[in-house]
Amino acid sequence: MRSRPKARMRTRICATGWVFIISFVLLLLAAWNTGANLLYIITGGTGSFILVSLALTGNGLRRLDVTREGPSAVHRAEKFPVTVRIENHNWLLPVTSLRIERQQAPGQSAAYVLRVPARRAVVVRMTEMFEKRGVHALPEIVLVSAFPFGLFERRRSVPDTSEVVVYPRIFSVRANLLEQLPGACPMPMITIGDGDEFFSLREYIPGDDVRHVAWRASARRGTLLVKEMARETSRYIVFVIDTQQRLEIDRYDEHFEEVIEIVASLAVGLLGKQYTVAIATPNYVLVGGEGKTQERRILDTLARVMQDEATPPGFAWFSPGEECGRASYVFASPDPQQWGSRGPRMGTWILDPREAVRA
Numbered sequence: 056m057r058s059r060p061k062a063r064m065r066t067r068i069c070a071t072g073w074v075f076i077i078s079f080v081l082l083l084l085a086a087w088n089t090g091a092n093l094l095y096i097i098t099g100g101t102g103s104f105i106l107v108s109l110a111l112t113g114n115g116l117r118r119l120d121v122t123r124e125g126p127s128a129v130h131r132a133e134k135f136p137v138t139v140r141i142e143n144h145n146w147l148l149p150v151t152s153l154r155i156e157r158q159q160a161p162g163q164s165a166a167y168v169l170r171v172p173a174r175r176a177v178v179v180r181m182t183e184m185f186e187k188r189g190v191h192a193l194p195e196i197v198l199v200s201a202f203p204f205g206l207f208e209r210r211r212s213v214p215d216t217s218e219v220v221v222y223p224r225i226f227s228v229r230a231n232l233l234e235q236l237p238g239a240c241p242m243p244m245i246t247i248g249d250g251d252e253f254f255s256l257r258e259y260i261p262g263d264d265v266r267h268v269a270w271r272a273s274a275r276r277g278t279l280l281v282k283e284m285a286r287e288t289s290r291y292i293v294f295v296i297d298t299q300q301r302l303e304i305d306r307y308d309e310h311f312e313e314v315i316e317i318v319a320s321l322a323v324g325l326l327g328k329q330y331t332v333a334i335a336t337p338n339y340v341l342v343g344g345e346g347k348t349q350e351r352r353i354l355d356t357l358a359r360v361m362q363d364e365a366t367p368p369g370f371a372w373f374s375p376g377e378e379c380g381r382a383s384y385v386f387a388s389p390d391p392q393q394w395g396s397r398g399p400r401m402g403t404w405i406l407d408p409r410e411a412v413r414a
Contacts, residue, residue, distance in 0.1 A: 063212040064116065066109075072206035075105055105206065113200040113209020115150040119143055119171070121213045123193055125183065128220040128355070134184045137193065141168060142176035149173050152202040155181065158195035158212065165196070185221045188312065188358055193217050222354040223312070223319040256280045291331040291343055291382040294318050295373055297389065298336055300362035304390060311362060311389040317408045318387050319357050326350050333382070335373065337366045343382070370399045 068076070079101045086094035125137040143150050155166040166179045185191055198211040256269055259279030269280045296318060301307055322332045326349060333343035334356050341356045343349075366372065370386055386398040387406045394407040 064113075065210045065212075066113070067208045067210065069201060069205055069208050071204075072105075072108070075101065075206055079105060104204070108204040108206040111203055112207040113202075113211070115143065115145050115148055115171075116198055116200060116209055116211045118145045119150060119198065119211075121196075121198070123196075123215055123217060125193060125217065125219060128222060128351075128358075129185065130222045131188045131224050132184065132186060133224075134182045137181050137183050139166065139179050139181060139196070140176055141171055141179070141198075143171040143173055145173045147173055150200065152200060154199040155179065156197045156199055158197055161197070185219070188221050188223050188315065189361070190218055190220050190359065193219060220355055220358050222358050223316045225323055226316065226320045228317065228320045228324060256282060291333070292322075292325055293333040293335055293343070293382045293384050294322060295335045295370060295384055295386045296360060297366075297370060297387065298338070298360060298363050299366040299368055300364040301390065307389055308362075310391060313408050314387045314389050314406070315357055315360060317406065319354060321385075322353050323350055326353075336360055337363065337372045369393075373399065375400070 079098065082094060082098040082101060085091075086098050120142040122140045122142075123137055124140075126135055129135045139155065141153070150171040151169070153168040153171065154164045155168070156163060157165050166181045168177055168179055171177050183194060193215045195212060195214045198213060199208060201208045256272055257280065259268060259273075259281050263281050267281050269282050273280045296314070304310070318334075322334070325332055326345060326347075329345060331343040331345050332349060332353060334341040334353055336356075339356065339360075341352055344352065369388070375382075375384070384398065384400055384403045385406055386403060388394070393405045394409065396405050398404050
């Protein structure tokens with residue numbers, strides 16, 4: 056079971072509360088100076104009002120159990136929904152007039168709950184957004200209550216250990232430059248019924264064209280089988296990314312993020328055309344694959360790629376793998392002086408993000 060961080064409680068005096076406190080002090084001084092019973096009665100009533108407000112304000116916040124659920128992965132600068140479930144463990148008293156704020160934006164309400172009945176739960180929805188790529192915890196939220204009189208405000212911080220993988224942004228880019236890369240041998244692209252040669256058999260899925268059913272094989276197996284054909288059109292692309300940290304280059308952080316986003320966009324576009332795509336960095340190599348599963352792996356890998364000052368300069372660390380003879384290599388560097396220049400291998404080049412025009 057996941058351990059929950061300990062919540063923190065704070066109390067703040069509102070502007071109305073300061074007015075009551077100052078009024079109480081002035082009335083107390085006037086009562087001492089004059090000795091008038093009426094002033095003592097008014098002073099006692101004012102002090103009692105302040106004490107009752109302090110005792111009741113946010114009294115039920117400690118008995119609230121807050122859980123949040125959000126997506127496991129999102130794209131950078133993309134708003135995503137988060138579900139907040141607030142359960143009241145008080146046996147008798149409800150919690151009324153509850154505001155939800157973000158820790159980094161105090162005073163700005165992200166959501167509002169009118170009432171959480173005793174021994175009941177309510178669910179509210181709010182939106183979040185991450186400006187940076189990587190793996191982040193959900194932003195800390197704060198439960199705020201000034202009920203019943205608005206003199207004091209009780210605040211309870213609710214941290215969360217849930218992590219969200221933030222993918223790089225994906226753009227529609229011009230990928231025809233990659234389609235003309237030299238050195239890539241053809242690889243079979245699976246199609247159904249219209250390819251050049253037989254590839255395999257698979258079970259029938261509702262919606263498949265009955266003309267592609269292998270009737271003899273289906274009769275032997277006792278279940279409908281569909282022929283898959285292969286067409287020699289697909290290729291193998293390996294993106295090699297330089298992650299060395301070079302702070303002496305102007306706007307290096309921006310260039311680094313731009314390169315990561317261009318690589319992600321090109322990889323997703325090529326996977327959609329049934330290319331085999333792999334990723335290589337100094338600290339990790341993602342083997343080639345196809346389809347949506349490989350797309351998620353690539354985006355997860357690129358979400359975790361960070362600058363590293365211990366990385367060897369340039370692409371000195373790179374060593375081609377077993378796919379060397381059948382793959383095209385695209386080298387990506389955040390150094391603008393290298394964009395468009397020759398790569399470290401014969402027939403390769405270093406990606407120029409300016410040529411991958413966003414559609």
